[in-house]
Amino acid sequence: APRMPSIELSKRLAWALRHRPGAVGITLDGAGWTDVDALLDALGITREELDAVLAMPGKKRFELEGSRIRALHGHSVAVDVDHPAIAPPEILFHGTIRARLASIRAKGLVPGARRHVHLAETREDAIEVGARRGPPIVIEVRAAAMHARGVRFSRAPGSRVWLVDYVPAEHLGIP
Numbered sequence: 001a002p003r004m005p006s007i008e009l010s011k012r013l014a015w016a017l018r019h020r021p022g023a024v025g026i027t028l029d030g031a032g033w034t035d036v037d038a039l040l041d042a043l044g045i046t047r048e049e050l051d052a053v054l055a056m057p058g059k060k061r062f063e064l065e066g067s068r069i070r071a072l073h074g075h076s077v078a079v080d081v082d083h084p085a086i087a088p089p090e091i092l093f094h095g096t097i098r099a100r101l102a103s104i105r106a107k108g109l110v111p112g113a114r115r116h117v118h119l120a121e122t123r124e125d126a127i128e129v130g131a132r133r134g135p136p137i138v139i140e141v142r143a144a145a146m147h148a149r150g151v152r153f154s155r156a157p158g159s160r161v162w163l164v165d166y167v168p169a170e171h172l173g174i175p
């Protein structure tokens, strides 16, 4: 049986693959990939423990391809995951908290410490994202209108997380 609960390990993996690869002693290539065996060694975990994380239900956070692995979203390190550009649905959602709203109204959605603004495909997903920080507020993003004006939206195959560089306030429906 896995030594470490998978949620905790998922968080360690995300930390290493999104934010601090150097702190655990791995390196990422330009698209965020690292060698699976190097990662297992660096974290002191088994392949079975990694597989348990990858098999967790819910949000798809990591991608394993042959001998390499990467995080699909959430990066603060300078990598370009370069997911396929894809036309978004009419509306996407962003989960946040009340304390952020005045600044979001003024400046739009900005990526902050991450490489992209992260948008959810459903209101339910956005509620979960906002709830990490407090009572969640869901903002609607008029994604199709942005796309029609040439803004690039991307999404990893199999993921429900959409990435965009920035969302001007004019495209937001803030409650």
Ligand code: HQG
Pocket (backbone or CB within 6 Å): 014, 059, 061, 074, 095, 096, 097, 100, 103, 104, 107, 108, 109, 110, 111, 112, 113, 114, 117, 118, 119, 128, 129, 133, 161
């Ligand atoms: C807010 C997790 C003030 C924004 C989640 C958010 C997601 C502003 C915070 C993914 C702002 C950034 C990313 C502005 C945006 N003024 N605040 N102009 N524009 N903000 O963690 O979207 O579960 O970097 O509302 O589920 O919360 O880890 O972004 O509150 O999908 O896989 O600035 O990370 O994915 O916070 O989360 P974050 P996020 P995982």
